[in-house]
Amino acid sequence: MAVLTYALRRLAWTIPTLVGALVVIFFLTQAVPGNAALARVGLSVDPETIAAVKASMGLDQPVIVQFWMYVQNILQGDLGHSWKTGNAVTFDLAQRIPATIELALITLVITIPFAVTLGVIAATWAGSWIDKAIQTYALLGMGIPLFWLAMMSIFVFYFLLGWAPPPSGRIGILDIAPPYVTGLYTIDSLLAGNLQLFGSVVWRLMLPVICLTLVSAAPLVVMIYNVMGVQLRSDHIRAATAAGIPRGQVVGRFALKNIMIPVLTMTAHLTRLLLGGAILVETVFAWPGIARYAVESMQVADLAPLQAVVLIITAFTLAVNLIVDIAYFWIDPRVKVAAA
Amino acid sequence: MTSSEDIGPDGTQPIRPVLEVRGVTKVFRAGGSFGKAHLVTAVKDVSFDIMPGEAFGLIGESGSGKSTLGRLLLRLEQPTDGQIMFEGTDIAQLPQVQLRKLRAGMQMVFQDPFNALNPSMTVRRALAEPLRIQRKLSGKALQTEIDRLISLVGLSPSTQDRLPKEFSGGQRQRICLARALALEPRLIVLDEPTSALDVSVQAQIINLLVDLKQELNLTYIFISHDLSVIGQVCDRIAVMKRGELVEVTSRDQFIAEPATDYARSLRDAVPEIGRPLPSSLAEEAA
Secondary structure: OHHHHHHHHHHHHHHHHHHHHHHHHHHHHHHOOOOHHHHHHOOOOOHHHHHHHHHHHOOOOOHHHHHHHHHHHHHOOOOOEOOOOOOEHHHHHHHHHHHHHHHHHHHHHHHHHHHHHHHHHHHHOOOOHHHHHHHHHHHHHHHOOHHHHHHHHHHHHHHHOOOOOOOOOOOOOOOOOOOOOOOOHHHHHHHOOOHHHHHHHHHHHHHHHHHHHHHHHHHHHHHHHHHHHHHHOOHHHHHHHHOOOOHHHHHHHHHHHHHHHHHHHHHHHHHHHHHHHHHHHHHHOOOOOHHHHHHHHHHOOOHHHHHHHHHHHHHHHHHHHHHHHHHHHHHOHHHHHHHO | OOHHHHOOOOOOOOOOOOEEEEEEEEEEEEOOOOOOOEEEEEEEEEEEEEOOOOEEEEEOOOOOOHHHHHHHHOOOOOOOEEEEEEOOEEOOOOOHHHHHHHHHHEEEEOOOOOOOOOOOOOHHHHHHHHHHHHHOOOHHHHHHHHHHHHHHOOOOHHHHHOOHHHOOHHHHHHHHHHHHHOOOOOEEEEEOOOOOOOHHHHHHHHHHHHHHHHHHOOEEEEEEOOHHHHHHHOOEEEEEEOOEEEEEEEHHHHHHOOOOHHHHHHHHOOOOOOOOOOHHHHHHHO
């Protein structure tokens, strides 16, 4: 019950945040240099045509009126039109969101256990060669730019070794996309019973996911190493050791639970970072997700898709924060007791 | 030790020390994992014996190595050198598997009762874990034992579903004590068990410790920098300075006339109503 009350109160707070985000998104994209009408029709067109195009796009109206129209449209579920693709932005997004989600979700699911395992191993055997190896990885992972890693991995594993597929999107040129159910090709191909396609999809996910994981996990490993180190040096762990409880249980059952809150917080942070990482990875791997959509729209001053993508990322971030805050209630008995 | 020494004059076994410490040394490596490390000797060639039923006080300034020594005695730190004979077995280099079986006999109570209890474990679970693993208790027997331990340290059995954060410092220290007693130890190392507590609570915990020692026939190693506390509990007092044991005397001897200047300065630093401060401290105060 306490959880529900808290969740509702927390949910109410996201509304003003979203409104603020709308204001920022709209006026920031207004401030982007470039003329949308000019970009659309080209430089060689006479001024009357440009004015007509401007009027048809609503660009001759005062900015505040444009903003009001923008908010009204969003409330009606209309995110505008992309003149570049010629589609409604909602239509384009429906095609592209699953690609990004598939990439980010798989990375997330791999990154968390990967980072927790490395961090806990390094902290448990602090000072050993395995600790040093993990620390070296973490240092490199935080220092190497993602786009460089992505390009190097393509160079080595596709171009030189030929182990990886060409960086040309989610499926091969000869593959046919599975029937749309979830939009996630891994799941849809399995639902269609097409194992060969599933293999192809996983093969193509491999490099982008590995690159994203290696870079995202590095700061997480350092954080887990630190909080786990604090746990292992605390007196309640010494007391458990003094009680003759085996080391594996001391680490796995006594210490691990206490680092779950920072891990959860970091997970939320990571999901936001992944969206940033997705922009780079989608661009390098020609991945047809929303990040690449935003970049391509930006390059031709196609504002509606850009605004929509930023709005979606904002809403997504707010949703993640909401979920994490509520999840604290479930993980941490101290919070539960305080609320009861 | 020859066999003739093991048999007393009347043919009975003489009392063996609970703990025989011989030349225990601990060297820490300080410095980054990749940088050049330098060595710090925290405990240097310490030797002493502790007889059953004794209350052995270990005093010294902060940083003198007394807490490290306390942890070494229970193998919570790995000694760099030396022997630690617990009831006749050298535990200094004993493999973990064999050591775990002996651990029940020697327990520790820590200084900070806030750090010494796992924040996500209820009192019941904190007590149940060692009972389950070491004494193989379960079900009703386990619950009976938990109830007994809780009342032994003067807490109400109704508190056992609570988390550490709901208790005061003194109550937490009682829980820590119950956890230490759960395994029916002969030896308990008390590492400044009262220094994080209010003065009024300190007295309660000291009284409880003295009572439990009588009742359960315990042996204490009492680490403290507070001589007034040590004086209430301990029969013998060892003084540590910079990792070395500089003096071991009886309490009465220590109060009357410590052998070393360092011990004397520690003794005289305890303020007492009606006694003038030593001149060096009085000058600082003026």
